[in-house]
Amino acid sequence: xxxRLLPLLSAQPQTGDALGARLGVNxxxxxxxxxxxxEDGVPVQVSRAGYALPPDAPAPALVTPTGDLxxxxxxxxxxxxTQDALRAWADDAANPAPxxxxxxxxxxxxxxxxxxxxxDTTHGTLVFSVLxxxxxxxxxxxxxxxxxxxxxGGVALARAAGVGGLKWPNDLLAPDRRKLAGILLxxxxxxxxxxxxxxxxxxxxxxxxxGAAHLREFRPDLTRAQLLTDVLRELHTWLxxxxxxVLHAWRAASVTLGQPVRVQTPxxxxxxxxxxxxxxxxxxxxxxxxxxxxxxxxxxLIGTLT
Numbered sequence: 001x002x003x004r005l006l007p008l009l010s011a012q013p014q015t016g017d018a019l020g021a022r023l024g025v026n027x028x029x030x031x032x033x034x035x036x037x038x039e040d041g042v043p044v045q046v047s048r049a050g051y052a053l054p055p056d057a058p059a060p061a062l063v064t065p066t067g068d069l070x071x072x073x074x075x076x077x078x079x080x081x082t083q084d085a086l087r088a089w090a091d092d093a094a095n096p097a098p099x100x101x102x103x104x105x106x107x108x109x110x111x112x113x114x115x116x117x118x119x120d121t122t123h124g125t126l127v128f129s130v131l132x133x134x135x136x137x138x139x140x141x142x143x144x145x146x147x148x149x150x151x152x153g154g155v156a157l158a159r160a161a162g163v164g165g166l167k168w169p170n171d172l173l174a175p176d177r178r179k180l181a182g183i184l185l186x187x188x189x190x191x192x193x194x195x196x197x198x199x200x201x202x203x204x205x206x207x208x209x210x211g212a213a214h215l216r217e218f219r220p221d222l223t224r225a226q227l228l229t230d231v232l233r234e235l236h237t238w239l240x241x242x243x244x245x246v247l248h249a250w251r252a253a254s255v256t257l258g259q260p261v262r263v264q265t266p267x268x269x270x271x272x273x274x275x276x277x278x279x280x281x282x283x284x285x286x287x288x289x290x291x292x293x294x295x296x297x298x299x300x301l302i303g304t305l306t
Contacts, residue, residue, distance in 0.1 A: 005033040005051075006042065006075060010061040013050035041077030041106040055223055056206075058104040058126055062225040066236040068100030069130060070228075076103070080110040082129040083186055083200045090131055090196060099133035104228065124206030124214065126224040130232075132197040136240040141194035146187055148246055148281045149239070153183045153199055155249045156234035160227060161203070163218040165255035168274065168283050172203075173255055178213035180204055199235075203227065247277055261285060263294050 008019055016027030023030065034044045034051050045052045053059050060073040079085040082103050089097040097103075105127055135145045154166045164172050164180050172181040181203040187194040204214040205224050215222050238246060251257060256274045263270055263285060272287035283294040 009053045011055045013052040015050040058224045058228045064229045066233045069232045069236050070102045072098050072101040074103045076105040078107045079105045081108045082127050083198050086129040086131055086198055097131050101131040104128040126203045126205050129198050129200040150183050150185045151250045151281050152238040152246045156238040158253045160230035160234045166253045168256040174213035180213050
């Protein structure tokens with residue numbers, strides 16, 4: 001299987017003989033495995049010096065974990081979505097993914113965002129998912145904690161990116177309000193707790209779809225591997241931070257608060273001004289009829305009015 005070769009590859013070229021000795025195969029087989037990885041979408045570089053990954057690749061050998069986050073890390077070429085692939089790994093009876101496991105991929109054939117929207121990974125993107133089996137300190141994943149996870153993830157992403165602001169509930173925007181990144185949280189609920197949660201993040205790093213932005217416009221030397229390392233470090237901090245600290249940090253990075261917005265409620269669209277977040281992370285909107293609390297799970301924020 002070509003996956004046997006992938007964990008051995010790094011940014012430094014290694015000869016087919018050297019890799020073959022580690023795998024117990026000959027160099028012809030190594031070449032075959034490398035070609036199959038390329039066919040699957042992994043950017044394996046093949047040269048006279050040997051086989052390597054580009055320094056930009058978000059592969060385990062090029063990414064530094066922080067604590068549990070990224071200590072277990074799988075890197076794929078093509079998957080339906082990193083969310084689905086990580087859930088399948090979590091369900092593997094023989095080798096289930098542990099808490100903090102990370103799964104990255106070069107391409108998704110069915111990547112999705114919030115409310116089932118598609119996430120385009122045909123451009124230079126970093127897409128990954130993180131498995132959370134418990135809350136801070138090993139406690140259960142309670143519903144109040146789950147509600148704050150996308151906000152904590154947004155704060156971590158904004159700090160790692162070093163540019164842009166947060167749009168409630170799950171987007172990172174460039175200074176000119178073009179989209180840079182998005183966050184998706186999916187949880188398997190069990191009563192008032194979650195058995196596990198999967199936090200997915202997609203970032204435009206070196207290119208972007210029309211109308212969106214990418215981080216190299218602002219940080220030309222940034223690599224996906226370095227960004228993933230930085231995001232994992234920040235996630236380690238903010239996923240364990242007290243709720244009031246998460247809310248304070250999110251408010252400081254917000255581009256939504258104080259702005260006119262339109263929200264879609266069960267009774268129809270309502271225009272107002274985004275005032276604040278409540279303790280659960282829901283958005284408080286001032287409308288002509290008075291304050292309206294908007295929960296990300298049941299009301300859609302259509303966008304900022306111009």
